[in-house]
Each structure stands twice: as C-alpha cells, then as structure tokens.
Amino acid sequence: MNYFKQIIYEMKHQRMMTWVSVSGTALSIFLVMAFFITDNFSSVDVAPETSRSRVLLGEGVHIKEGDRYDSSGMSITLKLAEKIYTGLDGIERISFVRGDKSAEQLSVAGAEPFVADGRKVDAEFWKIFDFKFIDGKPFTDSKAAAAERAVVLTRSAARRLFNEDKVAGRDIEIRMIPFHVVGVVEDVSPLLDNTYGYYFTALDKEQFRSTESDDAIFGSLKVILKMKDGVDAAYIKEQVKNRYDRFGAELKQNGKELIYHDQPYTGEELTLFFGSNNSPDIKSHNRQQWIIYALLLLLPAINLSSMTRSRLRHRVSEIGVRRAFGAKKVDIIGQLLGENLLITCMGGIIGFLFCILFLYLASHLFFEMGGSFESSLEVLNVRPDFSMLFRWQNFLIAFIVCFILNIVSATVPAWRASRRNPAEAISGTH
Amino acid sequence: METIRLKDISKVYRTKEIETLALENVNLEIREGEFVSIMGPSGCGKSTLLNIIGLLDTPTTGVVSLLNTDTNKLNDSKLSSFRNRNIGFVFQSFHLIPSLNVTDNVALPLSYRHDMSASERKKRVEEVLTRLGLSHRMRHYPTQLSGGQCQRVAIARAIVGDPKIVLADEPTGNLDSKMGQEVMDILHQLNREDGRTIVMVTHNEHQARMTDRIIRFFDGRQVE
Numbered sequence: 001m002n003y004f005k006q007i008i009y010e011m012k013h014q015r016m017m018t019w020v021s022v023s024g025t026a027l028s029i030f031l032v033m034a035f036f037i038t039d040n041f042s043s044v045d046v047a048p049e050t051s052r053s054r055v056l057l058g059e060g061v062h063i064k065e066g067d068r069y070d071s072s073g074m075s076i077t078l079k080l081a082e083k084i085y086t087g088l089d090g091i092e093r094i095s096f097v098r099g100d101k102s103a104e105q106l107s108v109a110g111a112e113p114f115v116a117d118g119r120k121v122d123a124e125f126w127k128i129f130d131f132k133f134i135d136g137k138p139f140t141d142s143k144a145a146a147a148e149r150a151v152v153l154t155r156s157a158a159r160r161l162f163n164e165d166k167v168a169g170r171d172i173e174i175r176m177i178p179f180h181v182v183g184v185v186e187d188v189s190p191l192l193d194n195t196y197g198y199y200f201t202a203l204d205k206e207q208f209r210s211t212e213s214d215d216a217i218f219g220s221l222k223v224i225l226k227m228k229d230g231v232d233a234a235y236i237k238e239q240v241k242n243r244y245d246r247f248g249a250e251l252k253q254n255g256k257e258l259i260y261h262d263q264p265y266t267g268e269e270l271t272l273f274f275g276s277n278n279s280p281d282i283k284s285h286n287r288q289q290w291i292i293y294a295l296l297l298l299l300p301a302i303n304l305s306s307m308t309r310s311r312l313r314h315r316v317s318e319i320g321v322r323r324a325f326g327a328k329k330v331d332i333i334g335q336l337l338g339e340n341l342l343i344t345c346m347g348g349i350i351g352f353l354f355c356i357l358f359l360y361l362a363s364h365l366f367f368e369m370g371g372s373f374e375s376s377l378e379v380l381n382v383r384p385d386f387s388m389l390f391r392w393q394n395f396l397i398a399f400i401v402c403f404i405l406n407i408v409s410a411t412v413p414a415w416r417a418s419r420r421n422p423a424e425a426i427s428g429t430h
Numbered sequence: 431m432e433t434i435r436l437k438d439i440s441k442v443y444r445t446k447e448i449e450t451l452a453l454e455n456v457n458l459e460i461r462e463g464e465f466v467s468i469m470g471p472s473g474c475g476k477s478t479l480l481n482i483i484g485l486l487d488t489p490t491t492g493v494v495s496l497l498n499t500d501t502n503k504l505n506d507s508k509l510s511s512f513r514n515r516n517i518g519f520v521f522q523s524f525h526l527i528p529s530l531n532v533t534d535n536v537a538l539p540l541s542y543r544h545d546m547s548a549s550e551r552k553k554r555v556e557e558v559l560t561r562l563g564l565s566h567r568m569r570h571y572p573t574q575l576s577g578g579q580c581q582r583v584a585i586a587r588a589i590v591g592d593p594k595i596v597l598a599d600e601p602t603g604n605l606d607s608k609m610g611q612e613v614m615d616i617l618h619q620l621n622r623e624d625g626r627t628i629v630m631v632t633h634n635e636h637q638a639r640m641t642d643r644i645i646r647f648f649d650g651r652q653v654e
C-alpha cells in the first residue's frame with residue numbers, strides 16, 4: 001500500500017516517462033486485443049448464433065480431371081448436399097440454405113426503396129439459431145412458406161419500410177415481387193456469417209431439385225449442421241470423408257476425381273478464407289497468430305524495458321538505501337515488478353477501452369475486408385454486439401498480456417537493480 | 431564485550447584501469463556503547479570502512495564480526511535481515527526517498543519486518559518522530575524540509591528499528607554549524623540514553639573530540 005502511494009508519486013514526478021510507458025503499453029494492448037477479439041469473433045456465442053461450437057458448415061467441392069480440368073466452388077447442389085450430409089450420426093439438425101446472400105431491392109408504397117442483403121433459408125434454420133422474434137413467428141413449413149412468399153424482416157428493415165417494428169401480416173415487395181411479412185427479428189451483426197441478413201425468404205427444396213441436372217455438382221446451396229451436445233467435429237468430418245470417398249468412387253468411373261478438403265467446417269476454420277480448392281490449415285494459422293502476438297508484445301516490451309531501466313536509473317540510490325535498511329533482493333525485485341505491473345495495467349485498461357471503442361466505431365473497416373457483403377449500404381450502421389466485446393475472456397487475456405509485458409520488460413532491469421552492491425548504489429557510482 | 435570486531439580487513443577496488451587499495455590490514459575493536467569518530471583526509475578509506483562495518487560491502491580479505499556474529503558466513507538474505515535489525519545508517523546527504531513522506535521514510539526499516547503488526551509499526555514511527563521533534567512534519571515530503579530536518583528524519587529512520595549499532599558517514603557534512611550541532615546533540619543522546627554503539631566519520635576536529643575515541647586513518651591504514 002506504501003508502494004502504491006509511492007508509485008503514484010513517482011508517476012506524477014516523472015511525467016514524461018510515465019506518459020511514454022503508459023501510452024506504449026496502451027498501444028500494445030490495443031493492438032493485441034484488437035487482433036485477439038476480431039480473431040475470435042468466429043467462436044463467440046452471441047444471439048442468434050448461441051451455440052457456434054456445435055455448428056458446422058457443409059460446403060465446397062473440388063473436382064479434377066487429370067491435368068486438364070480443375071474446378072472448385074463453395075456452393076453445391078441439393079443432390080450432393082443430401083448425399084453427403086443427411087443422416088450423419090451425431091447431428092441434431094440439418095438446414096439447407098442458399099450459399100450466398102443476395103442484394104435485392106425492398107420496397108413498399110410510400111417508402112424509399114432500398115437494396116439490402118437477403119438470405120434464403122429453410123424452416124430448420126430457425127430452429128438451429130436463436131433468433132429473437134419481435135413480432136410474428138418463423139415459418140415452419142419451407143414449401144408452404146416459399147409458395148406464399150413469406151419473408152422475415154429484421155427490425156431495421158421493418159423500420160425502414162414501415163417506420164415501426166410490429167409489421168407481421170403486412171406486405172412488401174422484393175424486386176417488385178409481392179411478399180408477405182410473417183415475422184420480425186432483432187437485427188443480426190454482420191460478423192455473424194451464418195445468420196446475418198436484412199431479410200429472410202423461404203427456400204423450397206423441391207424447387208431446387210427440379211432445376212438441378214442429375215450429374216450437377218456445383219450448385220447454390222450450403223448445409224448448416226448442428227451437432228448433438230458433446231459431439232466432436234472430427235467425428236462428423238470422419239463420416240463426411242467416408243461419404244466423399246464413396247461418392248468419389250462413383251465419379252471416378254467418369255474420369256473425375258473428387259477431392260476432400262476437411263468438410264464440414266467449423267466457424268473458426270471458415271474465418272481463414274482458404275478457398276474451395278484448399279483445406280483449412282488451422283495449425284499454420286495458429287502459428288502465424290502466435291508470431292503476430294509475439295511481435296506485438298515483444299516490440300513494446302523492448303521499448304518498455306528501456307523505459308523501466310531509465311526510470312530505475314533515477315532510483316539507484318533509493319534501492320541502495322532500501323537494501324541498507326533490510327530489503328532483500330527478492331523484496332526489491334518484487335517491489336519493482338509490482339510497480340511496473342501497476343503502470344502496465346493502467347496502460348492496459350486504457351488500451352483495452354480504446355480497443356473496444358475502436359472495434360465498435362470502426363467496425364466497417366475490418367468487416368468489409370472479409371468481402372462477404374453484397375450490399376455495403378447498411379454495413380456502416382451495424383455494430384458488433386457489445387456482448388462480443390466485453391467478454392470476461394477478453395479481460396483475462398488483456399490482463400495476461402499486461403502481465404507478460406511486465407515480466408518481459410521489467411524482470412531484467414529489476415533483477416539487475418537488486419544485484420547491485422548496496423554501497424555503490426547508495427553513493428550512486430555507476 | 432566488542433560490538434564490532436574487524437580482523438585483518440583489506441579492501442581492493444578493481445576497475446578496468448586501476449586497482450585501489452582502499453583499506454590495508456585494518457584491525458579494529460569497538461566496545462558496546464562506545465561513540466567512536468573516524469577521521470582522516472579525503473580518500474583514505476573512511477567510507478569504505480563504514481560500508482564494510484555496515485555489511486553494505488564485503489572486504490577483499492579479513493573477517494567482520496558484529497555482535498558476536500561472524501558475518502562472513504551469512505548469505506545475502508541473512509545479511510539483509512541482520513542489517514535490518516542491528517544497524518542504522520545516517521548519510522551525509524540524508525538519502526531520504528523523495529517519493530515517500532516523512533512517516534513512510536521513517537517506517538522503511540520496519541516495512542521489511544514481517545513479524546511486526548501495522549499498528550506496532552505506526553506506534554514506533556510516531557514515537558521516534560515525537561522524540562526527534564518531527565511530529566508536526568509527518569505528512570511532509572523530503573523536498574519540503576530543511577537540511578537539518580531531513581537529517582533528523584534520517585536519524586529517526588536509523589533508530590526506528592532499535593538497532594544496537596548506528597553508523598554515520600559525515601552526518602553534519604551538508605549542514606550549517608547550528609544544525610550540525612543539533613544533529614550531534616541527538617547522536618550523543620542516542621549514545622547516552624539508549625546505549626547505542628555509534629561509529630561516525632567526520633572531518634570536524636571539535637565534534638570528534640566530543641566522542642569517546644578518535645580513530646585516524648591515512649591511506650587505508652589506521653594511524654592512531
């Protein structure tokens with residue numbers, strides 16, 4: 001507690017040094033946390049994607065015909081999707097959705113028409129995800145919903161069209177075609193790749209089935225799988241690989257080679273942008289992450305370390321005096337590390353808050369980089385959910401980073417200071 | 431009984447360019463309760479001797495024994511607690527910690543005593559501060575005090591842990607004669623009333639003559 005008073009005094013009386021140390025730490029924490037938080041958006045549970053660790057994406061095919069032909073794509077046909085993904089052991093629910101979002105014009109009499117991202121989903125989609133309905137209900141029969149052209153709007157879409165939220169039962173037009181609003185859901189963050197959209201229309205499987213040719217492989221669908229609780233993704237992958245092998249054997253007769261790329265994908269894998277003709281390589285990704293973290297930490301640590309040393313230079317005789325009056329080496333090291341940790345934590349808190357603020361306000365910068373938006377129109381307005389930013393994991397990581405920064409930057413100077421000959425330290429010779 | 435016994439002490443400082451023989455074969459015994467002055471020209475090794483007695487530095491050869499303890503055998507941690515309990519230091523330039531107020535400066539030695547309660551520490555600090563007439567300066571910082579007051583705070587710090595030995599290296603060197611006399615009076619009081627053994631380095635003949643014994647050094651050797 002005396003140390004606390006003392007460090008406050010030191011900070012007040014060595015303003016420049018304090019300023020540099022604190023802002024250096026803040027910058028470092030800012031960078032590390034911005035990196036960590038965005039990197040982990042893919043695994044944070046937030047409504048409506050409240051069980052992301054249990055959701056897998058079935059998509060992507062890669063076909064080769066000798067050296068002549070090499071083709072791959074993310075979206076697949078319904079036939080392929082069913083062949084590979086239905087009836088797997090350990091799966092609780094399976095949903096078929098259109099692989100891409102489509103940007104269409106929404107309009108209603110008396111309102112300015114606008115273009116927004118839409119999704120085509122089946123009824124199971126609403127059961128896998130945890131959408132909050134403000135009004136109305138999800139559709140439960142995909143075929144019927146498609147026939148009557150049902151649409152679920154987000155709150156923002158509803159407001160934009162009608163200036164109010166509770167608009168179930170009203171009619172709108174999508175690309176000039178009349179649709180019937182059956183429900184209104186809470187807005188979805190664009191960070192949630194499986195569920196983000198401005199409006200949702202119904203997908204009728206039969207429609208797809210009838211338009212697909214028998215041997216088509218590249219289509220426009222993807223499959224969302226929800227595993228039963230406690231099932232390992234590897235177990236599902238293994239089964240899917242077997243299906244690929246079996247189907248691959250069929251294709252082989254036509255001289256085609258089907259290449260398996262670790263489908264279906266976890267959310268974490270899908271953030272890697274590996275393309276449809278490659279496998280996600282989590283290991284090398286993680287290795288890269290570690291290198292980046294190490295650099296983000298090491299560079300400021302070196303800088304901080306020299307700050308710590310020069311702060312200590314002013315206090316050589318104090319350390320000698322403390323030693324004279326009974327401080328052991330460990331007491332000195334403990335004091336200096338403790339003081340330094342206080343400074344790092346102060347910088348850490350500032351950096352962390354700025355980081356959250358930045359991620360919130362400048363979200364469009366890095367969301368758009370993913371390139372997954374058909375219409376960037378609304379993206380600027382959609383913020384990441386605060387529950388994705390203020391997670392205890394983030395605080396813990398920030399603290400651990402501060403701690404590491406402290407240890408890396410202060411241990412050596414503190415250890416050196418503790419080893420000085422007390423007599424020389426007091427008189428301040430070298 | 432000897433409180434301080436130095437046997438065949440030599441100290442050589444080695445730097446890259448030169449070797450300095452700061453002390454040469456010093457043998458010295460100081461009895462319990464003695465007030466001893468050490469005198470000699472600049473550079474003759476007085477501070478070196480005091481640092482060795484105070485266990486702040488180790489002799490190149492020889493044995494330092496304090497209060498019947500052979501200190502050569504103590505490791506760093508034991509040396510630290512030995513200093514903490516048995517030795518109080520007073521320096522020429524006070525060496526108060528600028529970022530701590532008077533109370534915290536004085537409490538410093540007690541903060542390294544883990545067997546003492548916070549209330550006991552507080553009581554001890556208040557006692558010494560009152561004794562040295564500093565009770566109205568407890569919240570002041572060193573920069574807000576005069577030189578004489580600083581040295582009184584430093585003396586309070588030196589005795590708060592109730593050490594048997596007080597080592598003072600030119601304690602009046604930075605003070606005018608009036609404040610210097612004040613400090614000398616306090617040291618004599620500590621010697622007389624508490625029975626503390628005091629070793630003081632001084633350049634002041636008059637002050638030295640007031641003490642029990644004068645030890646003179648020249649070029650690292652004891653001459654008297």
Ligand SMILES: Nc1ncnc2c1ncn2[C@@H]1O[C@H](COP(=O)(O)OP(=O)(O)OP(=O)(O)O)[C@@H](O)[C@H]1O
Nearest residue numbers: 424429443450452471472473474475476477478479
């Ligand atoms: N840390 C050191 N490294 C090298 N030489 C030193 C060191 N400390 C002292 N000396 C040398 O040892 C000799 C004795 O120094 P010391 O400080 O003990 O003298 P002193 O008698 O206290 O002098 P003064 O009256 O000026 O304080 C001097 O020649 C000094 O230069």
Ligand SMILES: [Mg+2]
Nearest residue numbers: 476477478599
């Ligand atoms: Mg000296």
